[in-house]
Amino acid sequence: MTETIRLAHGSGGEMTSRLIKEIFYAAFGGDVRDANDSAVLELPRGRTAFTTDSYVISPMFFPGGDIGKLAFCGTVNDLASVGARPIALAASFIIEEGTTFEDLRRIAGSIGEVSRATGIPVVTGDTKVVDKGSGDKVFITTSGVGSIPDDIDYHPRNIRPGDAIIVTGSIGDHGYCITALREGIDIKSAVTSDCAPLHGLVEALWPFGAHIRAARDATRGGVGMVLNEWAMQSSRGILIHEERLPVKDEVAGGTALLGLEPIYLANEGKMLIAVSPEKAAEVLDCIRAHPAGADAALIGNTGDDKPRVVLETAWGTQRLVPVPRGEILPRIC
Amino acid sequence: MNRDDDKKYFHLMVERLREISKRPIKLMEVCGTHTMAIGKSGIRTVLPVEIELVSGPGCPVCVTADSDIDAFMGLARDHRVTLVTYGDMMRVPGSAGSLAELKAEGADIRVAYSSLEALAFARSEPHKEIVFLGVGFETTAPATAHAVKSAVAEGLQNFSVYNLHKTVPLAIRALLAGDGVQIDGLILPGHVSVIIGEAPYAFIADEFGVSGAIAGFEPPEIMAAIVRLAGDINAGAPRISNIYPKAVKPEGNVVAQGLLDEVFAPGDAEWRGLGVIPGSGLDFREAFTSFDAAKRFAVERREVRLHRGCSCGEILKGMIKPSDCPLFGSLCTPERPIGPCMVSSEGTCAAYFLYNDDANIVERGRP
Numbered sequence A: 001m002t003e004t005i006r007l008a009h010g011s012g013g014e015m016t017s018r019l020i021k022e023i024f025y026a027a028f029g030g031d032v033r034d035a036n037d038s039a040v041l042e043l044p045r046g047r048t049a050f051t052t053d054s055y056v057i058s059p060m061f062f063p064g065g066d067i068g069k070l071a072f073c074g075t076v077n078d079l080a081s082v083g084a085r086p087i088a089l090a091a092s093f094i095i096e097e098g099t100t101f102e103d104l105r106r107i108a109g110s111i112g113e114v115s116r117a118t119g120i121p122v123v124t125g126d127t128k129v130v131d132k133g134s135g136d137k138v139f140i141t142t143s144g145v146g147s148i149p150d151d152i153d154y155h156p157r158n159i160r161p162g163d164a165i166i167v168t169g170s171i172g173d174h175g176y177c178i179t180a181l182r183e184g185i186d187i188k189s190a191v192t193s194d195c196a197p198l199h200g201l202v203e204a205l206w207p208f209g210a211h212i213r214a215a216r217d218a219t220r221g222g223v224g225m226v227l228n229e230w231a232m233q234s235s236r237g238i239l240i241h242e243e244r245l246p247v248k249d250e251v252a253g254g255t256a257l258l259g260l261e262p263i264y265l266a267n268e269g270k271m272l273i274a275v276s277p278e279k280a281a282e283v284l285d286c287i288r289a290h291p292a293g294a295d296a297a298l299i300g301n302t303g304d305d306k307p308r309v310v311l312e313t314a315w316g317t318q319r320l321v322p323v324p325r326g327e328i329l330p331r332i333c
Numbered sequence B: 001m002n003r004d005d006d007k008k009y010f011h012l013m014v015e016r017l018r019e020i021s022k023r024p025i026k027l028m029e030v031c032g033t034h035t036m037a038i039g040k041s042g043i044r045t046v047l048p049v050e051i052e053l054v055s056g057p058g059c060p061v062c063v064t065a066d067s068d069i070d071a072f073m074g075l076a077r078d079h080r081v082t083l084v085t086y087g088d089m090m091r092v093p094g095s096a097g098s099l100a101e102l103k104a105e106g107a108d109i110r111v112a113y114s115s116l117e118a119l120a121f122a123r124s125e126p127h128k129e130i131v132f133l134g135v136g137f138e139t140t141a142p143a144t145a146h147a148v149k150s151a152v153a154e155g156l157q158n159f160s161v162y163n164l165h166k167t168v169p170l171a172i173r174a175l176l177a178g179d180g181v182q183i184d185g186l187i188l189p190g191h192v193s194v195i196i197g198e199a200p201y202a203f204i205a206d207e208f209g210v211s212g213a214i215a216g217f218e219p220p221e222i223m224a225a226i227v228r229l230a231g232d233i234n235a236g237a238p239r240i241s242n243i244y245p246k247a248v249k250p251e252g253n254v255v256a257q258g259l260l261d262e263v264f265a266p267g268d269a270e271w272r273g274l275g276v277i278p279g280s281g282l283d284f285r286e287a288f289t290s291f292d293a294a295k296r297f298a299v300e301r302r303e304v305r306l307h308r309g310c311s312c313g314e315i316l317k318g319m320i321k322p323s324d325c326p327l328f329g330s331l332c333t334p335e336r337p338i339g340p341c342m343v344s345s346e347g348t349c350a351a352y353f354l355y356n357d358d359a360n361i362v363e364r365g366r367p
């Protein structure tokens, strides 16, 4: 019989200890005998970035990742967005009664895998079990701390007229992959989620200092959402060019059928970077030289002082890129 | 044609239009799908200043009269039936909230993509009264007719239609005959024309001396229609052209026309902004009246006028632009729509709000 999580696994007693030891310690490493109520960290001096995010994606497993990898990378990317080097993460699990040990092991395993690959440890966490129907298999909250070098300040208020806007790769892959999966479209051979940690890519941009004005991972609401936020926060107009947007053919075709626009689809491994015009070309080369940024493209510039986003279409016409409205896609991350 | 050829053709059309545009011309795109396509493609930003595009009465949700909105809300509210509707109707505000709000309060209201889904509900839930909200022009009406005929064939007793179907040509006639409407040419709806063909539009040129062009929905197709109309208007030679021949046959879809004629007869219909237009509705014929939900459930239709200050009526006649409505963008937005023109995915106010803030376009050549 497949072993499943029962309410008793969340009771705090012997079964909880076993769960934590066999699943989480096994996956994340560390020694159970060292366990304490808090992890104790030594932080470099200077500014510390601190962030948290919850993950409820459905389905939990998808081509290119699962909820575990997503929860890890998502928080790493939030740290990277402010230019921080991630130091450590925390992960809390809300598990629905009846979830199989196997699924949980797989999820924890993929967190362990990216943790080892990136050298960013998961140093603390928690598990709760809720009765059947009160959750949906596994929800994860991850938090992270990172340190920011003294000369790095990534914030949309730094954006100036004429700055270049770069996206670090093809857009809409994650959102399309999950939607296609839910709609039952066969995408076995084609698009997978782009779920990936981006702190390395951002670190490679540190030498450009204040030439990098802002960075943000384009998750829910996609590139369209982030650009609208930037326009508002910087009080600048942004003009982007449809033909320069890197969109995979399958995503372009599939979204057309589904009535979606790639520009609003979630990404889990793509950053938008605003950079000074002088260094735009160099920064683009630098991003493209990084394995996570091979398909990067310069998609537009900031302009006048009317905060909105304008798209120059493939036809040479222009239109607004409105803020995405209503429910975009539920449980996409 | 591949994409590059499409682009070349589009630019050719833009240039041609610039050459021939000498005096102000006002064109109306009759159909809401065109309104959205025009908004989304940004075509206005490359038109010569002489060419003005206004939107017409071809958005089925937008032309639904307040009295009808309140009537079907009433039907949904007393929980006797399951109301099945196209998604666009869900958020249309009535005098006591929208269908979406009624649903949240517990009314059984379901969104479907076609009348056949409603039929499937009737089949699988025989203990429920399934009412399909039949909204739309000649494009969706044949599907409703088909569903009704299937219900007859299967002996389904628990299926009926709240029928708000309307036909386009008579609305165009009412519009052109109305006061204060000055239109030089019409971009005619591609989808409706697939069903009805070219002939029903002949009166536009013959009686009103106005040109019309049946157009597809891609930017080059729309641009080609504009160029054709501008040329005809300059030449003073009104005519109806079909520049969407790959989809629209001169005679239309004869099978669908037969289906419409079998199930429906012309009746009076009330249009928002245009009032009651005799013959522009599709009433059930004698043999099918038992499927008329208005009769089956004795739905009361009272005269009401909702939303004071909403100018959808004038907008549907091309008399004012959405931005001329004092509520536009302030009190009325897609999240909190006051009128149906801001709700529908084909609505003129929604299209302007989302894409066509002319004043906001970045100065050409500047980043």
Ligand code: SF4
Pocket (backbone or CB within 6 Å): B309, B310, B311, B312, B315, B322, B325, B326, B327, B328, B329, B332, B333, B337, B338, B339, B340, B341, B342, B343, B349
């Ligand atoms: S902006 Fe709103 S209130 Fe004004 S006409 Fe349009 S839908 Fe009606």
